[in-house]
Amino acid sequence: MHLSASQLGYVPSVTPQTEPTTHQVAHGETLPAIADQYGVTPQALRAANPELFQDKWRLDEAQQSGRADPIFYGDTLRIPAAPMSVTAEPMESPYEASHGTSNSEFSAGMGSVKIAYNPGDNATKVTVTNEAAVEGSSRVGFKISTESSLEIGWVVKEGKTEFTVTGANVNKTHAEARSGQLEAEVSVGAGFRARYKVILPGGDHDPKEVAKINPFDPSTIPLGATVIMDGQYYTQTEIAGSFRHVGGESEIKDASGVSYSITRTGSNQVQIMKGPSASIEAYNGGGVRFKGAGGVEGSLTVGQQINVGDSMMRTATFDLDSAAGRSAYTNFVATGEAEHGAPGVSDVATVHRLDVSSQGRLKLKLSAGEAEVEGDIALRASTTGTYTQTTYPDGSIALTSEFKYGNNVPLKVTQRFDAEGNEVRSERTYEYTVDTSGLGNHSAQQINWVLSGGASESGPAIPGEKVKLTFSEGEMRALNAQAEKAGDTYAPGNSIASLTDDGDGHSRSTFAFAVGLSRTSNQDKYGFANSLLEISYAADGHMSRGDFDRISMDVEKHNAK
Structure with missing residues (x-):
């Protein structure tokens, strides 16, 4: 079973291109948004269009109109080919150099x-x-x-x-x-x-x-x-x-x-x-x-x-x-x-x-x-x-970081960088593998519940199976914001607030929040889905009404590779 981003109301982005192309700027479009559509970085767009980004008149006009970049409606941008780190899948090495074991x-x-x-x-x-x-x-x-x-x-x-x-x-x-x-x-x-x-x-x-x-x-x-x-x-x-x-x-x-x-x-x-x-x-x-x-x-x-x-x-x-x-x-x-x-x-x-x-x-x-x-x-x-x-041969890099804290759910973060070391933030993903098996494990029902905003316990997560929950960078940023709101709603010192606060009164980055969500799941396979449920329940700022915020993510059956 699979629930795509488009089924959740997201507009699919333009597929990254292996060859250069062009883009005509529409009303209200920003440079980061255009870069996201094509799987490139804003830095790459600036380098590919020097006549636009180094023009003094344009720079002055952008500053006077409050725009971050000197691009305007009707401009044609040259879009470079996306780096190979975006158009190719990250590779996995089956080789672990250590000879140690985690078993007795x-x-x-x-x-x-x-x-x-x-x-x-x-x-x-x-x-x-x-x-x-x-x-x-x-x-x-x-x-x-x-x-x-x-x-x-x-x-x-x-x-x-x-x-x-x-x-x-x-x-x-x-x-x-x-x-x-x-x-x-x-x-x-x-x-x-x-x-x-x-x-x-x-x-x-x-x-x-x-x-x-x-x-x-x-x-x-x-x-x-x-x-x-x-x-x-x-x-x-x-x-x-x-x-x-x-x-x-x-x-x-x-x-x-x-x-x-x-x-x-x-x-x-x-x-x-x-x-x-x-x-x-x-x-x-x-x-x-x-x-x-x-x-x-x-x-x-x-x-x-x-x-x-x-x-x-x-x-x-x-x-x-x-x-x-x-x-x-x-x-x-x-x-x-x-x-x-x-x-x-x-x-x-x-x-x-x-x-x-x-x-x-x-x-x-x-x-x-x-x-x-x-x-x-x-x-x-x-x-x-x-x-x-x-x-990759073009110098770009894909980086996967996999974390597992004891018996908590494992997390895999995938990041992609161009040859200059700039991250293509739109391509970052966070993947959790949740085991819904076991007597008394309601993780599948909880996942379906937050996906539907409290409408149903049925959905793509099937009880007894392992499922992969994948969040885009935008979806994880939205979940972080929902968790911040939920943390403010619950009593002081609650566990949800600790996910979003770095301990010094500042908000955690999206990456740190995602890692914390994996690390603080009560050392069992039940805690992660329950944390999502707690965030969904209080993200609207109220608890008495029993409303649930929908949490957006992709859900699919986990197939061991």
Whole structure:
């Protein structure tokens, strides 16, 4: 189901043009409004029409008549082609440079072998450690070890099946020191890790399908599937200490390398991404260490896991039906270079992706002799941010910023900039993904209610489904104004007022308001729609009449990509 802007009473804008055109100024039109119609910036219109905007008579006339720009009824404006960031869709990178997980992991070991299982990722990891003690003193001990691990995961999420194999090998030097009730441990290491991931559309797949795929032979890759390979060298530092059983620990892993991704987008068409990557994975926590009867030792720490991943991928799509496309594909795999506009080549761009996540974790370790068990438990849903910048051949940029605060609804903001860095504000959108499933979840009815201005609980939002709510910049600005009015209507200190006030008595920007609406939804999937309902109810300045203001947005069923 879909409710378009035109169905809500909005006049659709002129489609942005890939070629220059002209526009005759009508009564009352302003330069920003004309720029919005064609998906360009006012700065671009001024640069394209210097004879109008640099004419002294016109400037004086505009000033005397109170106009912001020297354009008048009947003028003909040259409209430049819209930047590629407007006429092309922003790209998404399937590659996340960090190897961290937001799910809990449990492990058990005996001697040199440890087996770990992550239920959320359906992943099993086997680690083998070979240690050699180095002669020390009664208070200080040293060990040198080699640790090798292999992890295999097979999971269905967001309508796709992901198969992942990760291997790592690291050499570590470990030192321990004890003095009375003071204990300290330091470990430093350097290693290499490699990951192979296959993402298949749909959830009904036989693992044997993966074995048939050759990432360098596109004909073996199913339509819509993606294969990702990366390798990273890394260093890691682990520090732990305790005094009178109270202690803390810190772990930092710093990695960098290269990545390669191939997606089969058509019957004989592939998109390739290739480039450098880097990540930092850090945990800091505090807790207790203890010794029990029977030689049992253990530790319990609570802390914060922070992961940062960064990749810069050169990308292009190749038509393998043509000889030119096949030749360009081979050259790109070898060099990472492709020429925009070359035969058999399309969608050339650079995609820069940055991922940031933060999550509370509880770590429990117990050991007795050669046996040990561990639990690395996620305390709550992680707070994440993903920023993807697509730079097109004309120098223009599309930027998508995705936010998710714990269990609140995720928000995706899309912005588009011209080659000079000016944002095309009319093209900015805000997209929320709302899950309406679950007993007692009335989000779908509430969304339909505010869409209709209190006329009906039926509409495009279907209970039990995920829906995407998309606001244009103008619609979000209008919602911000409605929230300001509603905040003034409710009692002082209400939650709606906090969305629009920056804390210093000033109004929040549209962007900050949109982010706040996602962040302050009571840490559940119900709060967002309820906030919309509260805004709709009081936006007219009255509560006793029970009138509702209509909130304008696009609503469509969410289809996992």
